[in-house]
Amino acid sequence: MSNRDDVWIWRHFENEDFCVKNVRLTLGRNLDINAAPNAFCWNNWATGKSTTFVWRAIDEKIPSAVALTGRGMLLQDMTCKICGADDENAMHILLRCNFVKRVWEAVSTWTNFPMPNNGNSVTELLQSILECHRSRFIRKILHAIAIQTMWILWRNRNDTIFSGKQRTAQMIIEEVKDTSLQGVRQRSKHNTITKQQWSDFNFNE
Structure with a gap:
């Protein structure tokens, strides 16, 4: 005083x-x-939750085991609970987990677009979609699918850890197809896309 x-x-x-x-x-x-700030491109054909999640994941702001340890939580084990091959950070959960790689391979086969490999980051993956030599319509669809895939992979990770639910890669890809189709139908003018068109990924560009 x-x-x-x-x-x-x-x-x-x-x-x-x-x-x-x-x-x-x-x-x-x-x-x-x-x-430079996080140059994330928002996509209104994907759900708000999924786009916000990916935006946060790019900067490692999601509660992965590594991130929680960095915030002061004492975790006995930081390895991935799905594949056990490496520490669980955002990039591992979304791109590098062995199970996740099988999901991305299925997405690549479905869309005929090369999705991530071990060297990719989320930013690089999304940027490669936005810069690919496809029509603006297809680029936006692929971008929305990638965002929705990462959101579903995160939810699957949480279901595995907290509820003991284990789904196959085929179950994940079917959910990706269904939810991404709903998103495009509901949030764009392309509401006449049929399920068969979407399943075949066959559009007039």
């Missing part, structure tokens, strides 16, 4: 009055404030 008026201070510069410059200096030491 003192007879002086109260003043704002920044804890890293306690001997100086508060100023924005000191805040920026502190942040500049801990963050790359010139780094």
Whole structure:
């Protein structure tokens, strides 16, 4: 307590009055404030939950075992509960798990588009779709399918861990087909796409 008026201070510069410059200096030491922002392309043909999830996953913000450990939780085992081959982070859950690879292979076969391999990140996968030599319509469909696939893979991971439910890769791909078709029908003007067209992935570009 003192007879002086109260003043704002920044804890890293306690001997100086508060100023924005000191805040920026502190942040500049801990963050790359010139780094490019997450250039995620939102797709309104996929569900809001799935797009938000993928946006967070790109920056490892989903509660994977590795992320939870980084937040201070004490976990005895950080390995993937589905394949057990590696530590469970966002990229492993969505792209690199052995089970997940089989799902992506099925998606690639269905859409005739090369989906991820071991070297891909989520950002690279989505960018490769947006830059592929297909019509704008097909690119947006493939983008929505990829987002929906990652969301369903995350839900499958949670069902396996918390409910003991185990589904085959074929069951996952069928859910991807059904939910992504519903999304395109409900959220775009292409509501006349038939289930057979979708299953054959046969459209007039």
